[in-house]
Structures are given as structure tokens and as C-alpha cells.
Amino acid sequence: xxxxxxxxxxxxxxxxxxxxxxxxxxxxxxxxxxxxxxxxxxxxxxxxxxxxxxxxxxxxxxxxxxxxxxxxxxxxxxxxxxxxxxxxxxxxxxxxxxxxxxxxxxxxxxxxxxxxxxxxxxxxxxxxxxxxxxxxxxxxxxxxxxxxxxxxxxxxxxxxxxxxxxxxxxxxxxxxxxxxxxxxxxxxxxxxxxxxxxxxxxxxxxxxxxxxxxxxxxxxxxxxxxxxxxxxxxxxxxxxxxxxxxxxxxxxxxxxxxxxxxxxxxxxxxxxxxxxxxxxxxxxxxxxxxxxxxxxxxxxxxxxxxxxxxxxxxxxxxxxxxxxxxxxxxxxxxxxxxxxxxxxxx
Numbered sequence: 001x002x003x004x005x006x007x008x009x010x011x012x013x014x015x016x017x018x019x020x021x022x023x024x025x026x027x028x029x030x031x032x033x034x035x036x037x038x039x040x041x042x043x044x045x046x047x048x049x050x051x052x053x054x055x056x057x058x059x060x061x062x063x064x065x066x067x068x069x070x071x072x073x074x075x076x077x078x079x080x081x082x083x084x085x086x087x088x089x090x091x092x093x094x095x096x097x098x099x100x101x102x103x104x105x106x107x108x109x110x111x112x113x114x115x116x117x118x119x120x121x122x123x124x125x126x127x128x129x130x131x132x133x134x135x136x137x138x139x140x141x142x143x144x145x146x147x148x149x150x151x152x153x154x155x156x157x158x159x160x161x162x163x164x165x166x167x168x169x170x171x172x173x174x175x176x177x178x179x180x181x182x183x184x185x186x187x188x189x190x191x192x193x194x195x196x197x198x199x200x201x202x203x204x205x206x207x208x209x210x211x212x213x214x215x216x217x218x219x220x221x222x223x224x225x226x227x228x229x230x231x232x233x234x235x236x237x238x239x240x241x242x243x244x245x246x247x248x249x250x251x252x253x254x255x256x257x258x259x260x261x262x263x264x265x266x267x268x269x270x271x272x273x274x275x276x277x278x279x280x281x282x283x284x285x286x287x288x289x290x291x292x293x294x295x296x297x298x299x300x301x302x303x304x305x306x307x308x309x310x311x312x313x314x315x316x317x318x319x320x321x322x323x324x325x326x327x328x329x330x331x332x333x334x335x336x337x338x339x340x341x342x343x344x345x346x
Contacts (some may be wrong), residue, residue, distance in 0.1 A: 005116075010109045018310050022331050023321040025312040027153070027183075029216045031265060031325075033251065034156065040254035044247040052246035055236070056222075059249045061189075061223060062218075066256050067196050072229045075236055078243045080182040083208035083225040083235065084126040084147060085111040090234035091119040091144045091176040099138050100147035101130045103154065103314060107179065108147055113255075117144065126157035128283060128291065128303075132167045139172070143161050146171065148182040151187050154312070154320040164193035170203050176231070178206045183287040185214035185266050195226050203228045206235070213288060214266050215255040272329040276321065280335055281300025281343030285323075293318040300341055307335035 017026050028046075033041070041294040056076035064071045077083050088098055094116035100108050102121035112119040120143075130148055139146075151158050159167075164179075165229050171177060179195045195207020197206075210223035225235050255262060269288050276282060282290035294300055294317075301313040309332055312320045321332065 003239070005113065009113045012107045012110050016310050016312070018305065020308075021305065022309045022328060022335075024324070024328070024332060025310045025320075026218075026219050027213060027287070027320075028323060029213070029265065029269075029288070030328060031216060031307050034255070034258050034261065036258055037251050037254040040250040041220075041247050042063045044245075044250040047246060051242060051316060052244070052249065054241055054301075056249045059222075059224075059252050062253050062256050063244065066259070067226070069196050069199075073199060073226060073232060075227075075232050075239070076223045076244050076249070077225060077235075077239060078221040078248075079212055079223040080180060080210035081105075081107060081111075081113060081223070082239070082243070083206065083223060084108070084178055084180055085114065086235045086238035087176055087178045087206045087208070087225070087231075088112055088115045088117065088145055088147075089238040090231075093144075096144040097140060097142040098145045098147065099135050099143055100149075100246070101135060101152070102130075103317060104180075105153045118142075118268070124140055124152075124155065124157075127132060127157070127287065127291065129157040130150075130159050132159065132163060136167070136170050139175070143172075143175055145176045145178060147178045147180060149182075151183045151189075151286040153183065153287060154314060154318070155291045156283060156287045158187060158189045158192050158286045160189075160191040161193045162191070165201070168198075168205070171204070173204055174302040176204055176206060176207050177202070178208060180208045182208065182210045183213055184209050185263060186269065187286045188270060189286050192341050199227055203230065203311045205219045206231055207262065211252045211255060215252070215259075215262055216265075217248070217251055220245075222248040222252045268325060269323050272326060273323045276323055276329060276333070279343070280321075280336055280341075282321070288324075289322045291320050292316055300339075303339035303341060304335055307339050309335045 109119040207226035212218040
């Protein structure tokens with residue numbers, strides 16, 4: 001009755017929550033939606049007896065203006081994750097392969113398996129960056145898609161525009177490359193690829209972004225894809241109809257209209273990011289989180305939990321700590337000190 005390969009499906013679990021403990025495990029922002037966003041959602045809620053217009057045309061128009069990208073190069077979905085999943089689905093048959101550097105976003109293997117394809121994981125570099133040469137070496141005649149997370153989750157590292165373009169020139173043109181930019185707004189690297197620009201250079205590129213992080217709408221589930229009209233058509237064919245609610249669409253539009261205020265919060269996050277990295281010996285990061293590679297990850301997770309802070313552990317490879325406000329950073333650093341955890345490298 002069930003698929004014979006279900007035993008191969010990874011059991012993806014989101015970041016933990018634990019009552020009144022400070023949650024720094026899911027890369028959320030702690031601030032509630034702005035009043036203007038809440039007002040838009042409340043008005044939309046009064047119309048939930050009606051189906052929304054599929055495809056979110058109002059949001060597509062506003063997003064086109066915001067990004068400077070034509071509307072036929074955009075599609076709306078239930079988060080960046082949905083775009084990644086749809087891109088895999090539109091490019092893969094059963095038995096095909098999807099390559100991605102690892103460690104990266106934990107749901108990638110699941111999305112690949114759901115399409116009936118095989119995940120091919122290639123190593124990061126010694127400094128936890130995407131190993132692009134290793135990806136190229138892993139390409140076979142079964143490869144149908146490649147996923148690059150930039151900034152990479154959980155390591156926070158980025159690639160340069162030159163590295164990306166050199167990579168794209170070496171990738172066969174019939175392979176779809178997915179650039180997952182869920183943390184785009186936090187990426188202040190001076191030199192980094194921008195999918196809203198690169199799609200005009202590479203017709204096989206799909207950019208995936210979200211309103212879940214910097215725009216503070218994680219629970220609304222809304223994101224978007226950026227690509228050539230041909231790939232946008234494929235993404236739309238793979239989308240489950242009516243998955244982005246009218247309330248989510250209106251919330252995203254209101255958030256775009258308040259982008260300046262919301263992105264000011266991002267600047268505070270960047271300040272706290274550098275502060276935490278220096279204090280605990282974390283690697284430099286371009287996301288709203290820092291990564292600490294540690295063999296004692298389970299012990300670090302337990303000690304911080306005992307002190308009232310929940311972080312995310314990745315087996316015994318390391319831990320990821322979400323970065324939020326100055327107030328929450330103070331709580332985290334005090335917990336770290338009470339727990340007696342040595343900074344990485346000492």
C-alpha cells in the first residue's frame with residue numbers, strides 16, 4: 001500500500017521548542033508582525049469564506065516592482081522550500097540524481113526522495129563553504145538538478161559572484177540549478193551572486209526566497225521563485241493549487257510596503273551576529289545564525305537547555321544558534337557563560 005522506498009525518506013524535524021525557554025533553534029525573528037501587516041491580515045481574514053485567486057497576482061505585481069524583475073519571471077509559493085521542492089519535481093524522473101553540498105538545509109534529501117530521485121551529497125570545503133568543484137565532479141548523465149544554499153544553512157558561508165559564474169559555465173545547460181537564498185536579506189557579503197540578476201545570464205537557474213525570515217512571516221508560509229519564463233511555467237505546473245492563502249498574500253504585500261522598517265531590524269541582527277561570533281568563537285556568518293563546529297554538540301545543547309536556551313544540534317558535527325535582538329543575545333551569552341562552555345578553538 002505504501003511506497004517501497006519510504007524507508008529511505010529522512011524524518012525532517014524543525015527546530016525544537018520547549019515551554020518558556022528562549023528559542024534560538026529555528027532562525028525566526030522574535031518580533032511580532034508590524035501593525036500594518038496585522039491589519040492587512042485581519043481584513044483578509046474576513047474573506048476566508050472565499051477561495052483566493054490562484055497564483056497571488058497582487059503580490060506578484062508588488063514583488064515585480066520591489067525586485068525590478070518582470071512578473072513573468074516570478075512565481076509565489078508556500079516558502080522558499082516549496083520553490084526548491086517544485087524545482088526538483090519539474091526536473092526529475094524516478095532514478096535521476098540531485099546534487100547538493102552537505103551539510104546544508106536538512107530538508108533537501110526529503111524533497112529529492114519525494115520526487116523519486118536520488119540525493120547526491122558532496123563535501124563542503126575545509127572552511128565550511130560550498131565545495132563547487134566537488135559538485136562539478138559529481139555530475140553524471142543522471143544529474144537533473146543541483147541545489148546551492150547561499151548563505152549556506154547551517155554554516156552561514158557564502159560564495160562569490162565569480163565563483164558562481166565559473167560554476168554555472170561548467171554545469172551542463174540541461175541541469176536546473178537552484179540557488180536557495182532564504183537568508184538573502186542578511187547576506188551583506190560585498191561579493192555574492194544575486195538570483196534576480198543571474199537568471200538573465202543563466203536560463204537554467206531558479207532563485208528561491210522567502211518572507212519567513214527577514215520579513216517575519218514564518219507562520220504565514222509565503223515565498224517566491226525567480227527564473228526564466230520557461231522555468232516559471234514548470235514551477236507553476238508542479239505547485240499544489242491554492243497553497244498560499246489570501247491572508248498570507250496580503251501579509252506579504254503589507255510587509256513589502258514596510259520593507260524599510262523591517263530591514264532595519266536586519267541591521268540589528270547583523271550587529272548581534274558579530275557580537276556572538278566573537279564571544280563564543282563561531283565561524284563568520286551571513287545568515288541570521290552562527291555555526292559552531294563541535295564534536296561535543298550534544299553536550300553543548302544539553303548544557304544550554306539546562307540554562308534555559310534551546311539551540312539546534314546537528315548530530316556531533318556542531319550547533320547552530322539563531323541571532324535575534326540585543327536582549328535575547330544578552331540572555332544567550334549569559335547562559336553560555338553559566339554553562340561553562342569553552343569557545344570553539346580553545
